[in-house]
Amino acid sequence: MADTISCAVLIVFLVCGSNCRSIVRREVPSVSNGQIVGTVGSHHIVEASGLAASRQHPGLLYTHNDHGSDAEIFVITKTGHRESTITLTGITHNDLEDIALGPCAAGSADDCLYIGDIGNAGGHARNNVYRVREPSDLQHDTTIHVSDKDKLEFKWNETDSETIMVDPNANLYIISKAPNGRGIIAQLPNSAWGTGNRVAISSTAQLNIDSTHNDPVGGDISPSGNRVLIKAQESVYYWDVMAEHDYLSVLQTPGVKLPYIQEPKGQSICWSADEHGYYTLGEGKDQPLYLYTFTESPIVG
Numbered sequence: 604m605a606d607t608i609s610c611a612v613l614i615v616f617l618v619c620g621s622n623c624r625s626i627v628r629r630e631v632p633s634v635s636n637g638q639i640v641g642t643v644g645s646h647h648i649v650e651a652s653g654l655a656a657s658r659q660h661p662g663l664l665y666t667h668n669d670h671g672s673d674a675e676i677f678v679i680t681k682t683g684h685r686e687s688t689i690t691l692t693g694i695t696h697n698d699l700e701d702i703a704l705g706p707c708a709a710g711s712a713d714d715c716l717y718i719g720d721i722g723n724a725g726g727h728a729r730n731n732v733y734r735v736r737e738p739s740d741l742q743h744d745t746t747i748h749v750s751d752k753d754k755l756e757f758k759w760n761e762t763d764s765e766t767i768m769v770d771p772n773a774n775l776y777i778i779s780k781a782p783n784g785r786g787i788i789a790q791l792p793n794s795a796w797g798t799g800n801r802v803a804i805s806s807t808a809q810l811n812i813d814s815t816h817n818d819p820v821g822g823d824i825s826p827s828g829n830r831v832l833i834k835a836q837e838s839v840y841y842w843d844v845m846a847e848h849d850y851l852s853v854l855q856t857p858g859v860k861l862p863y864i865q866e867p868k869g870q871s872i873c874w875s876a877d878e879h880g881y882y883t884l885g886e887g888k889d890q891p892l893y894l895y896t897f898t899e900s901p902i903v904g
């Protein structure tokens with residue numbers, strides 16, 4: 604694979620439904636191929652299932668294990684060293700499949716971690732999201748109790764998802780898996796929290812990627828909210844969302860493939876906090892942590 608993808612501008616005229624006709628200007632950024640920046644050697648981290656980058660603590664990332672593990676979030680450095688562990692109490696989790704970092708609420712200066720209990724282990728998805736305020740001290744192990752107001756239960760017909768993303772207004776997006784990659788995107792608005800009831804999904808769209816596997820397996824909205832990455836088993840896709848931040852519409856347009864080095868059961872992807880690149884991490888022991896860097900800043904808008 605070439606080390607870089609040359610920069611090109613595509614103008615795409617798109618029809619995505621009877622009431623969805625738009626013209627999308629798409630920038631294909633130049634991105635370096637993945638560099639191994641460290642090895643995640645902690646014996647605690649054996650099935651990395653999601654990845655998120657702290658913005659309050661630049662250089663630190665969060666990851667967690669897949670189904671069958673304790674409710675723990677691991678803080679790792681950008682060279683893969685496990686710095687500390689956050690243990691969650693107050694939840695009965697089933698299959699934690701992804702983690703995202705974003706504001707705790709619309710307009711909040713504090714960031715929260717959003718953990719999706721959305722996988723289908725045991726035959727059905729819980730379709731729950733847990734919200735945890737980002738700790739101020741990541742150097743030491745901590746325990747956080749997840750209160751009922753920080754649990755969001757939702758109901759929809761999709762039963763297997765591995766992607767959770769949060770936008771700058773604290774709206775959540777869950778994407779289900781599909782055999783051709785064209786999973787359903789659900790929006791959970793920031794107002795959905797605290798109702799005490801299981802929330803119905805009202806706004807949906809269909810992801811536009813091409814895959815021969817059950818995809819997607821992860822994703823992340825950039826800190827500015829202007830860019831999205833979606834991870835399929837064999838590919839990484841990119842969208843320039845532009846200032847409107849209309850994720851449901853934009854993700855119905857074809858994504859642009861970016862460099863990706865195949866990992867064993869790779870499900871974990873996140874933007875770097877400076878939005879200059881993205882990290883990926885595969886499942887298994889002693890996995891390399893990859894960083895892909897934008898060699899030219901994508902033009903937004």
Ligand SMILES: [Ca+2]
Pocket residue numbers: 651652653699700701765820821870871
């Ligand atoms: Ca996962």
